[in-house]
Amino acid sequence: MLFAKPLATLISQLEKLPGVGPKSAQRLAYHILGQPEEDVRRLADAIRDARDRMTLCERCQGFSEASICAICSDPKRDPSLICVVAEAKDVTAIERMNEFRGTYHVLHGVLSPMDGVGPERLKIRELLARLESGSVAEVILATNPTVEGDATALYLAQLLRPIGVKVTRLAHGMPIGGDLDFADQATLLSAFEYRREI
DSSP states (O other): OOOOHHHHHHHHHHTTSTTOOHHHHHHHHHHHHTSOHHHHHHHHHHHHHHHHHOEEOTTTOOEESSSSOTTTTOTTSEEEEEEEESSHHHHHHHHTTSOOOEEEEEOSSOOBGGGTBOGGGTTHHHHHHHHTTSOOOEEEEOOOSSHHHHHHHHHHHHHHGGGTOEEEEOOOSSOTTOOGGGOOHHHHHHHHHTOOOO
16 A cells, blocks of 8 residues: 555654554554644654653663753662663663662663674663762662573673672562463573572
C-alpha cells in the first residue's frame, strides 16, 4: 500500500520508537491524523519541550530538568548507596517499589560488542568519578539478567572491587508466587545460583 509522502514520513518516524512495528506505526499515524489539530499540536509541543528542556543530571546521569535531579538533591536519600541501572526507565521501575532510599547511576546502555557498544560508550567514567570522594559504601548493580546485562555487571564489579567499595548484584530467579513446574531452565538455574541461607 502506498502512502502520501507526509503520512509515510510520519509512519517511518513512529517505527523508530521502541516496540513499535510497521502495523503499530500505521495505527498510531492514523490515530494522530484523526485527532483535533489542537491535540496534535500539544503532542508535538510536549515532545519538543521535553527534548529541549531535559538534560542529564550531573551526578547520576539520569534525565532531569535541572543540573542535579530531584533524587540526587533529596536530603533524605543516602548518597553512600548507589544503584547502577542500564537505562533511565529502570529508575522509574525501582522507584515504584517506594523502598530504595539510595541514589542511582544511569549507564545509558549495556556492554554489547556485537552492537559496537564498549565501556567508552557508557557512563562508567562518571560513576568512577562519584566514587573518588570515598563516601560511597555500596554499589548495587541492577542491570537486567541478560547476557549483556550480566557481562556489564561483571565488568563493573571487576572495575569497582579494587577501589574498596562493596559491590552487590540484584538477585534473580523464581518470582514470588511462581510454580517450579512453569519455570524455564534459565530461571531455575538462576534461582539455585542466587539462593541464600534462611
